Amino acid sequence: MTTRTAQPRTSVIDRIGSSGPVFSVEFFPPKDEAGEAELWRAIRRLEPLDPAFVSVTYGAGGSSRDRTIRTTARIATDTTLVPMAHLTAVSHSRAELRHVIGSYAAAGITNVLAVRGDPPGDPLGEWTPHPEGLMYADELVRLVRGSGNFCVGVAAFPYRHPRSADDDSDLQRLLGKIRAGADFAVTQMFWEPDGFLRLRDRLAAAGCDVPLLPGIMPLLSARTMQRGPELSGAPFPPHLAERMAPYAEDAKAFRAAGMDLTTELCERLIAEGVRGLHFYTLNRSPATAELVGRLGLGRTAVSA
Numbered sequence: 001m002t003t004r005t006a007q008p009r010t011s012v013i014d015r016i017g018s019s020g021p022v023f024s025v026e027f028f029p030p031k032d033e034a035g036e037a038e039l040w041r042a043i044r045r046l047e048p049l050d051p052a053f054v055s056v057t058y059g060a061g062g063s064s065r066d067r068t069i070r071t072t073a074r075i076a077t078d079t080t081l082v083p084m085a086h087l088t089a090v091s092h093s094r095a096e097l098r099h100v101i102g103s104y105a106a107a108g109i110t111n112v113l114a115v116r117g118d119p120p121g122d123p124l125g126e127w128t129p130h131p132e133g134l135m136y137a138d139e140l141v142r143l144v145r146g147s148g149n150f151c152v153g154v155a156a157f158p159y160r161h162p163r164s165a166d167d168d169s170d171l172q173r174l175l176g177k178i179r180a181g182a183d184f185a186v187t188q189m190f191w192e193p194d195g196f197l198r199l200r201d202r203l204a205a206a207g208c209d210v211p212l213l214p215g216i217m218p219l220l221s222a223r224t225m226q227r228g229p230e231l232s233g234a235p236f237p238p239h240l241a242e243r244m245a246p247y248a249e250d251a252k253a254f255r256a257a258g259m260d261l262t263t264e265l266c267e268r269l270i271a272e273g274v275r276g277l278h279f280y281t282l283n284r285s286p287a288t289a290e291l292v293g294r295l296g297l298g299r300t301a302v303s304a
């Protein structure tokens with residue numbers, strides 16, 4: 001019997017590089033066999049396009065802990081991809097968090113996105129720290145950093161985090177996470193570039209040059225248009241809603257128009273010099289693969 005071991009991986013920050021924009025993708029750990037098959041179809045479809053890294057989310061309240069570890073570890077052993085595991089502080093003691101970080105290291109995962117997580121059940125409900133746990137993501141960044149040789153990412157919010165009182169305090173918290181040791185930040189989804197570009201300018205004005213990767217949710221359905229802003233806090237601008245309105249009753253036409261809109265958003269971000277685009281895939285590959293092709297990113301640019 002041969003035992004597969006994870007090969008040492010490049011870090012996300014190395015992969016983001018500085019020679020032209022890259023793309024990365026986000027998956028969630030599947031709940032059942034059908035979900036597992038769907039995820040692996042997506043991974044195999046996207047792998048040849050050479051994403052800079054692929055990330056796997058951590059379920060609310062640690063609910064997906066084992067699945068996140070298993071999925072990310074399998075990506076490390078069974079693919080050529082650079083994996084990044086998410087980790088949340090909510091509902092975990094420090095000892096449990098150290099244990100998960102140890103499992104990541106043992107599986108050859110050296111990239112971690114350190115986020116606080118939301119209260120299980122109601123994301124906007126009262127946030128109560130575990131009695132032996134952490135309160136904010138900057139503490140988690142320090143814990144991960146202090147636990148080994150990890151490349152660490154954090155979350156950023158172009159339209160500020162819903163719990164932040166104002167843009168300034170939101171920026172200070174993001175800077176605090178970077179001072180704590182974060183190498184880069186990935187943003188919540190958004191629909192027009194202004195909030196992202198403002199945030200990037202404000203980081204630069206504060207003397208911070210860590211890469212800020214825009215999180216892109218392809219606009220594929222009227223449901224995304226409705227739920228996306230609710231979940232992210234990023235407004236869906238009226239002029240874009242007006243543009244999409246004629247397609248509300250026609251799913252195919254909506255998808256086509258939504259892909260055009262998403263392509264335009266990505267093109268503007270690339271023109272503004274972003275170092276990478278992070279696609280929220282919902283474990284499906286077609287929209288991401290199509291966007292990567294349209295934008296000439298990844299290996300498509302070489303083979304085209």
Ligand SMILES: Cc1cc2nc3c(=O)[nH]c(=O)nc-3n(C[C@H](O)[C@H](O)[C@H](O)COP(=O)(O)OP(=O)(O)OC[C@H]3O[C@@H](n4cnc5c(N)ncnc54)[C@H](O)[C@@H]3O)c2cc1C
Binds near residue numbers: 115
């Ligand atoms: C790219 C990305 C990936 C994500 N992945 C996951 C995932 O895998 N699993 C999951 O459950 N959730 C995930 N989330 C959601 C995230 O957990 C929530 O948005 C959460 O509410 C905020 O996490 P954070 O790391 O930004 O928290 P923090 O940076 O701790 O900020 C939370 C709030 O507290 C405030 N704050 C921070 N520090 C202080 C302080 N010292 N004093 C006072 N106030 C402070 C901040 O301004 C903010 O309002 C992700 C979000 C993004 C953008």
